[in-house]
Amino acid sequence: MYIICSDLEGVFVPEVWINVADKTGIEELRLTTRDVSDYDVLMKGRIKILEEQGLTLKDIQNVIAQIRPLDGALEFIAWMKERTQLIVVSDTFIQFADPLMKQLGRPTLFCHSLEIDERNMIVGYTLRQKDPKRRTVEALQSLKYQVIAMGDSYNDISMLQQAEVGILFRPPDNVVKDYPDLPVAYDYDALKEILSKYL
Amino acid sequence: MYIICSDLEGVFVPEVWINVADKTGIEELRLTTRDVSDYDVLMKGRIKILEEQGLTLKDIQNVIAQIRPLDGALEFIAWMKERTQLIVVSDTFIQFADPLMKQLGRPTLFCHSLEIDERNMIVGYTLRQKDPKRRTVEALQSLKYQVIAMGDSYNDISMLQQAEVGILFRPPDNVVKDYPDLPVAYDYDALKEILSKYL
Numbered sequence: 001m002y003i004i005c006s007d008l009e010g011v012f013v014p015e016v017w018i019n020v021a022d023k024t025g026i027e028e029l030r031l032t033t034r035d036v037s038d039y040d041v042l043m044k045g046r047i048k049i050l051e052e053q054g055l056t057l058k059d060i061q062n063v064i065a066q067i068r069p070l071d072g073a074l075e076f077i078a079w080m081k082e083r084t085q086l087i088v089v090s091d092t093f094i095q096f097a098d099p100l101m102k103q104l105g106r107p108t109l110f111c112h113s114l115e116i117d118e119r120n121m122i123v124g125y126t127l128r129q130k131d132p133k134r135r136t137v138e139a140l141q142s143l144k145y146q147v148i149a150m151g152d153s154y155n156d157i158s159m160l161q162q163a164e165v166g167i168l169f170r171p172p173d174n175v176v177k178d179y180p181d182l183p184v185a186y187d188y189d190a191l192k193e194i195l196s197k198y199l
Numbered sequence: 200m201y202i203i204c205s206d207l208e209g210v211f212v213p214e215v216w217i218n219v220a221d222k223t224g225i226e227e228l229r230l231t232t233r234d235v236s237d238y239d240v241l242m243k244g245r246i247k248i249l250e251e252q253g254l255t256l257k258d259i260q261n262v263i264a265q266i267r268p269l270d271g272a273l274e275f276i277a278w279m280k281e282r283t284q285l286i287v288v289s290d291t292f293i294q295f296a297d298p299l300m301k302q303l304g305r306p307t308l309f310c311h312s313l314e315i316d317e318r319n320m321i322v323g324y325t326l327r328q329k330d331p332k333r334r335t336v337e338a339l340q341s342l343k344y345q346v347i348a349m350g351d352s353y354n355d356i357s358m359l360q361q362a363e364v365g366i367l368f369r370p371p372d373n374v375v376k377d378y379p380d381l382p383v384a385y386d387y388d389a390l391k392e393i394l395s396k397y398l
Contacts, residue, residue: 001293001312001327081305094200106280108307110342113200128200129343139338143309144328 002198003145004080005136005159008090008109010152011169012073013100016064016092017046023063026053047122056120057095065099076188077104083199089136091155093125110136133159148198150191154178167194201397202344203279204335204358207289207308209351210368211272212299215263215291216245222262225252246321255319256294264298275387276303282398288335290354292324309335332358347397349390353377366393 009015021029028049036042050060080086090097090111101109110132115124129135137147137159149156149163152171160166160182168175168184169191176184185191208214220228227248235241249259279285289296289310300308309331314323328334336346336358348355348362351370359365359381367374367383368390375383384390 085307085309087307105304108284108286110284132342135342139341142338142341143331143334 001084001145002148002164003085003087003140004195005087005089005133005140005147005149005163007133007151007153007156007159007169008088008092008097008100008111011070011150012077012088012104013069014067016067016096016100019067020060020063023066024053024055043125047124050122057114057116057122058120060122061095061099064096065102067100069100069103072188074104076191077107079192080195080199081107083195087136087140089133089159091132131158134162137162146198148195165194165198167191200283200344201347201363202284202286202339203394204286204288204332204339204346204348204362206332206350206352206355206358206368207287207291207296207299207310210269210349211276211287211303212268213266215266215295215299218266219259219262222265223252223254242324246323249321256313256315256321257319259321260294260298263295264301266299268299268302271387273303275390276306278391279394279398280306282394286335286339288332288358290331330357333361336361345397347394364393364397366390 006012017029017032021027026049029046031042031045033039033042036045077086086107088107088109090109093112093114094109095114095116097109097111101107112125112127114122115126117123133156137149140147147163148165148167149159150167150169151160152169153175157179160168166182168179168182170186171184183194185194205211216228216231220226225248228245230241230244232238232241235244276285285306287306287308289308292311292313293308294313294315296308296310300306311324311326313321314325316322332355336348339346346362347364347366348358349366349368350359351368352374356378359367365381367378367381369385370383382393384393
């Protein structure tokens with residue numbers, strides 16, 4: 001039996017931090033791991049900016065609630081869920097993902113979490129485990145599932161490689177160049193065509 | 200982070216085979232593991248009856264589609280999904296569960312599968328693995344989740360015992376007597392009260 005593990009941002013919804021930067025007008029929130037390679041330095045910088053601007057978790061959630069899923073994402077999720085089980089695996093935080101998951105009909109999500117204080121300010125974050133995407137595929141394989149994994153970027157590669165079937169979705173060109181063996185899809189119809197071979 | 204693993208029949212929907220027996224009028228389909236202790240003998244007997252009666256998978260699915268979720272199940276599932284992730288773990292078969300899962304908004308389901316031939320007749324079944332409910336809890340624990348498990352009967356016990364929190368929901372009296380240490384809830388409000396301690 002096949003099961004699907006999919007990344008969230010870039011597959012079903014746009015990149016969250018870039019949109020938060022756009023909607024709040026805070027340019028520094030645009031920085032990603034491409035600009036600041038140490039994730040902890042990046043996240044602590046983001047938390048410091050939110051604190052300086054006096055933005056609570058609720059403020060950020062209200063901004064994120066304005067982000068819309070990618071065109072066709074809802075239909076594509078419904079299509080998959082009629083055929084198999086879907087687990088969304090993301091390096092985002094549950095509190096940020098929630099306004100988006102609500103719009104997606106709340107498929108199961110495995111991700112990280114933020115630490116919130118009594119002022120509703122973000123004061124830290126907890127990563128659930130190292131290499132959580134690959135570990136999720138392994139956990140599902142321990143349940144005798146065969147896994148089809150989909151993602152768009154470098155943090156998805158270990159998941160795509162651990163899965164029985166790994167598919168890149170709308171990846172940047174450098175990812176395609178670095179991993180030429182992985183099949184690539186640029187729209188949901190192309191994904192459906194690949195998935196239909198297995199489901 | 201807590202995650203919920205729940206049984207399906209008896210928790211969100213009524214017992215499927217008993218309802219199929221009622222709606223088809225085929226009394227022999229009422230037999231359960233309480234009557235025939237060897238599951239393989241029981242399932243092969245059921246498959247033989249369906250073959251004799253000329254009932255296809257589609258016929259049975261049409262019957263199952265008439266079964267309604269338990270009163271309040273949809274609201275309870277929505278309540279859980281707003282607070283955490285839900286995985287439904289069942290010893291049913293995906294083809295039987297599907298008309299019910301559709302009504303429940305298709306939460307993620309881990310279960311078994313039927314073998315169907317070109318006539319759409321059920322000719323066999325595949326159990327995904329042994330002790331699948333306990334294995335699901337272990338897999339989620341390998342992802343650093345703490346698990347709250349809910350179920351109503353003997354086949355749920357290893358899952359409830361492996362979980363950080365195990366709750367019996369509307370169990371028969373003999374299950375309560377055999378496992379006096381497990382907390383028991385008889386309605387969704389009582390379940391919510393227990394879950395609220397962790398979520």
